[in-house]
Amino acid sequence: MTTPETSSPSSPSSPSPARPVALVTGPTAGIGRCFADQLAAGGHDLVLVSRDAARLEETAAELRERWGGAGGGLAAALADRDGMRRVEERLTDRARPVELLVNNAGFGLKKRFLDNDTDAETAMLDVLVTATLRLTHAALGPMVERGSGGVINVSSVAGFLPRGTYSAAKAWVNSFGEWAAHEYRDRGVTVMTLCPGFTKTEFHARMDVSRESAPSYLWLEADELVAEALRDYADRKVWSIPSKRYKAITAAARVVPNGLLQRFQAIGRK
Template sequence: MATALITGASAGIGKTFAQQLAAKGHDLVVVARDEARLADLKSRLESEHGISVEVLPADLTERLDVQDVAARLADPAKPVDMLVNNAGYGLKKGFLDNDIVDEEHMLTILVRTPVVLSHAAAKAMRERGHGAIINVSSMAGFLATGTYAAAKSYLTTFSESLAAELDGTGVTVTALCPGFTRTEFHQRAGITRQQLPDALWLDADKLVSQCLRDVDRGKVISVPGVHYKAAAGLLDVLPRGVARNSAFKSRHRPQAR
């Protein structure tokens, strides 16, 4: 039976990954800070789907906690077949208005943590000759709307680079680039559905289903939703200066996941 490790599994897109992978028969290792929510998730998924869920509480801004998760990914006695790097958050204010410590913590969660965990997982998976890594990036990574966007741009490019390095090994890497999604992520950021057209909001269940289909197809970039696919295609051909200036002018608008 395959095993998937999911960071940020207690809520939002991470929780949806846990639910859908459990329904497909995957055993799970669920990672987040909130141990009580993880325990509740474990109880429900094991009861509903007859799978095994291992709870691994961790604060992914802490180096030692990240190393604990990396060690779990590298453990040859308990192989992990899929890694979902989902943990993340955004800051409400602009770079110069934030405390630099807050910026550093966000950068750790969005960049350093997925790099460390991908390194551990990819080496173990390559040795076994199979596996999949999903890095939850964002449509924001195609724009220039602040340090969150910059971090997500790094994560998307990192995923493409790692996918190329692993080509032919049996291990795939997919960067999931969602737009605005109905989850706690945007609720915590104070972004409501009334602020944006309904067509721009993605359903987490459909988003994750599309991503898992893209993983099965070996796609490196997964962009869910017709509107966002079109936007990604347009941004790919627009001169970088035009895209950057358009993003700069709208930098105080809500950010996509």
């Protein structure tokens, strides 16, 4: 299902002159909404992708009213191959080029691996990994042809830690993004991996994870980390890791052996 792209002059089918287009997945709340707000404020037209059509159109209308320009919704569930294909088709449309793809959509599972059914685990893998791979592949083709554009893949500090299938999926995003950044840099395309830590959004609330689950100093403001991420993207950085504290955590995680990290986490679960 898609919201009509031809319903108004500000739809994604008729972008404003000279305004670059950004496609953002998961844009109705949290980090994704901050990306949508800040990109629209910075002069981008938007294509917003979410499975919730009603909330998606409400978000698009709010952004058009606040920032002007063109913006519309593409309702698609990224755990569904047909939904993913519709987003790929939009990304490969040479007549309406997308200058920036923000792969932000995602969710986590609170239960431990054997307490989740495999359908839930597979859906998470599809959104975090398969969608990131397929949408990045779709976007890069036209970008490489033009010699301009970029992708921001929203990963997680968890990708540096051995913490179950969510961390394993984000570790893939980290590895993929680092490789792609170097592979396509000389072709004029920027690929950056954003690794937030605990962030004040709906993400943890949907998992029933309270703010008391981590010290207060580890919780980040979404608008601040997105502003930092966009500065890092403009500087063509490979990684954006917000705040000195998370930079220190990820630096340590890269040198501490996984076996030792596993033992520390096992102690924490007792």
